[in-house]
Amino acid sequence: MKKKQVLMKGNEAMAEGAIMAGCRYFFGYPITPQNEVPAHMAVSMPRAGGVFIQAESELAAINMVYGAAGAGARVMTSSSSPGISLKQEGISYLVGAELPCVIANIMRGGPGLGGIQPSQSDYYQAVKGGGHGDYRLIVLAPNSVQEMADLTMLAFDLADIYRNPVMILGDGNLGQMMEPVSFCKFRKRKLPPKDWATTGTAGRSRNIVKSLYLIPEQLEAHNRKLYRKFQTMKRCEVRFEEDIPEGCELLLTAFGTTARICRDVVDKLRQRGHKAGLFRPITLFPFPEERIKEVSSWVKAVMTVEMNMGQMVDDVRLAVEGRCPVHFYGRTGGVVPSVEEIVHEAGKILRGIKK
Amino acid sequence: MRVFERPKMLKDKVFHYCPGCTHGIVHRLVAEIIEEMEIRERTVGVCPVGCAVLAYDYLDIDMQEASHGRAPAVATGIKRVLPDRVVFTYQGDGDLAAIGMTETVHTAARGEPLTVIFINNAIYGMTNGQMAPTTLLGQRTQTTPYGRNAAKEGYPIKVCEMLATLDGPSYIARVSVGSYKSILNARKVLREAFRRQIEENAYALVEVLSTCPTNWSMKPRDAMDWIENEMQETFPVGIFKE
Ligand SMILES: Cc1ncc(C[n+]2csc(CCOP(=O)(O)OP(=O)(O)O)c2C)c(N)n1
Ligand code: SF4
Ligand SMILES: [Mg+2]
Numbered sequence: 001m002k003k004k005q006v007l008m009k010g011n012e013a014m015a016e017g018a019i020m021a022g023c024r025y026f027f028g029y030p031i032t033p034q035n036e037v038p039a040h041m042a043v044s045m046p047r048a049g050g051v052f053i054q055a056e057s058e059l060a061a062i063n064m065v066y067g068a069a070g071a072g073a074r075v076m077t078s079s080s081s082p083g084i085s086l087k088q089e090g091i092s093y094l095v096g097a098e099l100p101c102v103i104a105n106i107m108r109g110g111p112g113l114g115g116i117q118p119s120q121s122d123y124y125q126a127v128k129g130g131g132h133g134d135y136r137l138i139v140l141a142p143n144s145v146q147e148m149a150d151l152t153m154l155a156f157d158l159a160d161i162y163r164n165p166v167m168i169l170g171d172g173n174l175g176q177m178m179e180p181v182s183f184c185k186f187r188k189r190k191l192p193p194k195d196w197a198t199t200g201t202a203g204r205s206r207n208i209v210k211s212l213y214l215i216p217e218q219l220e221a222h223n224r225k226l227y228r229k230f231q232t233m234k235r236c237e238v239r240f241e242e243d244i245p246e247g248c249e250l251l252l253t254a255f256g257t258t259a260r261i262c263r264d265v266v267d268k269l270r271q272r273g274h275k276a277g278l279f280r281p282i283t284l285f286p287f288p289e290e291r292i293k294e295v296s297s298w299v300k301a302v303m304t305v306e307m308n309m310g311q312m313v314d315d316v317r318l319a320v321e322g323r324c325p326v327h328f329y330g331r332t333g334g335v336v337p338s339v340e341e342i343v344h345e346a347g348k349i350l351r352g353i354k355k
Numbered sequence: 356m357r358v359f360e361r362p363k364m365l366k367d368k369v370f371h372y373c374p375g376c377t378h379g380i381v382h383r384l385v386a387e388i389i390e391e392m393e394i395r396e397r398t399v400g401v402c403p404v405g406c407a408v409l410a411y412d413y414l415d416i417d418m419q420e421a422s423h424g425r426a427p428a429v430a431t432g433i434k435r436v437l438p439d440r441v442v443f444t445y446q447g448d449g450d451l452a453a454i455g456m457t458e459t460v461h462t463a464a465r466g467e468p469l470t471v472i473f474i475n476n477a478i479y480g481m482t483n484g485q486m487a488p489t490t491l492l493g494q495r496t497q498t499t500p501y502g503r504n505a506a507k508e509g510y511p512i513k514v515c516e517m518l519a520t521l522d523g524p525s526y527i528a529r530v531s532v533g534s535y536k537s538i539l540n541a542r543k544v545l546r547e548a549f550r551r552q553i554e555e556n557a558y559a560l561v562e563v564l565s566t567c568p569t570n571w572s573m574k575p576r577d578a579m580d581w582i583e584n585e586m587q588e589t590f591p592v593g594i595f596k597e
Contacts, residue, residue: 055461056460059457060425060428060457063421064428064431069432201416202396206418210411210420
C-alpha cells in the first residue's frame, strides 16, 4: 500500500511530527522564519488535547519547557537564531537537571539581529555548547521536509532515552519550503518510566529537579555522569548518509540545506567524469568522526560546504587529522550557494589534484 | 491539648539561614498550611535562585529548582501538565521584581492558577546585599553605599499595587512577619492564597515583608522592628485584590 502523502512546509511537518510523537505541550515566541511552527501548534495542540502557550519571551518559553519536562511531559519549543541565543541559559539548566525535551532552531543569518534568510551559522552554538557549563545536546540535522517530520519524532525518543534535550537544527530554507511528506504511524519505543518527575509525592518519596551541587566533588561526580551519557551517545547515536564512489577524488561534506545542494553538485561533477562523493552527517552531535576518519585515508580531498564562514569544517578537520587536504566553501548572511558556484570551486580543487 | 511541634513535612534539618532571618518562619507557615490542607502529596514547589534555593532541603515535597527569575514560567509548565496538583513558587525580590519581572507580570496576566510567595527583604540576600528593586529610598546596600537615591537609582517597585491593576489575578496581598500578630495574619493570608488555587483555580500572590539582618547589618530584633516600622511605610500591608 502506498503511504498517503501531503504537501507541507518543513516547519509544519516538524510540528505535525511532534504531535504524532506524543508531544502535547508547546511553548514558543514568534520569530521568523519559524512562525509556522507555533501557528500549527496553536491550531493542532488543542485538537490533540494538548497545550499551546505563546510565551512572553524565549526565556519564559524555555522555562515553561523546563517545568513541563520536569513534570514528566513530552514537550517542545522552537525558535530561530536570536531566540535560541536567549534560550541558552535554560538549555544549560535542562541538561544540568537531566530533563528531556526537543528544541528546534530554524536558523537565520547572524550575528546580532542579522537577517531572516536561511543560514547555518549556529553550528558552533548547537554542537559545542552555547550555554554555560560542560554539556552536549544531541543535534539532528534534517535535509528535507520528510526528515523535518521523521527526525522530530526520533528526537522525542532520544530525549527520553538520555534524559537530555535534543536539538533539531534546521534553517529558514528547510522550514519554509514545501515538499510531499508522509507520516508513518509513530511507534513509541519501550522507555523507562519517568519515576523522577515531580508529580506530587503520593505513594513514593519526594522527587527534586535541580542542577545545584554546592560541594565540588558532588558537582564533579554529576559532570562525570553527564559525560558518560555523552559518550554513550557517541557510541550509539551517530547517524549519517553517504554516497562515496571507489577511488573518490573529492568528497563533499555538508549538512541540511547545503547537503541537498551538494547532492546536485556531486551529480554534475560525475557527469563531467569526476569521482565525486557526498557525506552528510545527520547527527551533528554525536559527529560521525569515525567514518570520516576512515574514508579520509583513501579519498584524495575533502570539501566542506556550509552556509557560514566555516564551522562544521573544524570537526571535519579534526576527524581527517591531516590525512588529506580539507577545503572549505561557504556563503553566509542568508545567501544560499548555487550548484554552479560550488561546482566551480570543486573544479579548482580537482584540477589541483590531477596536476 | 495541642503541643507545639515541627510540621511533619518540615524536615528535621537545621536551616542554613542566618540567625534572625525570617525565611525560616515563612517556610514553617507554608509547611503548616500544606499539612493542614492535606495537600502534601499533590503539591509541587518551585524555588529559584536566591537564599531559599535550598528550600527543598527543608520542605518534604516534590520540588523543582528554577533559574534566576523564571519560577513563574517553570510553575506554568508544571501546572499545565498537572492541572490537579497544587503548584507554588517561592521567590525573592530580586528574582520576582528585577530579573523575573516579565514572567511575574505575564503569569499574573494569564491568571495562571498558581500560588506565588514573594519574599520582599528589600535586598539581594544570597549575593551579599546588593540593591533590590524593593530597596527603600535612603537604604544602604553594597551597591547603594550612600543610600538609595531616587535621582540615580529610581524608586522601589510596589509589586502588589502594580499587579492589582491586572485582570488575571484573583488575590493579591501583602503581609509581614515582623511581629507575632503579623505572623498570624500572614498565615491566614497565605492559606487563602492556596485556597484560591485549589478551590477557584485562580492566581494568587502574597508578598511577605521579610528580614535580612545579615545584609541590613541589624540585630534580629531590630530587623523585625524595621519591617514593622520602616518597610511598611513604603509597602503597606493589606489586601490589594480579592
Ligand atoms: C542569571 C543569574 N544572574 C545572577 C545570579 C546571581 N544571583 C543569585 S541570587 C541573586 C539575588 C537574590 O536576591 P533575591 O531574589 O532578592 O533573594 P534573597 O536571596 O534576597 O532571598 C542573584 C543576583 C544568578 N544566579 N543567575
Ligand atoms: S543573607 Fe539575608 S535573606 Fe539570606 S539567609 Fe541570611 S538573613 Fe536570610
Ligand atoms: Mg531579596
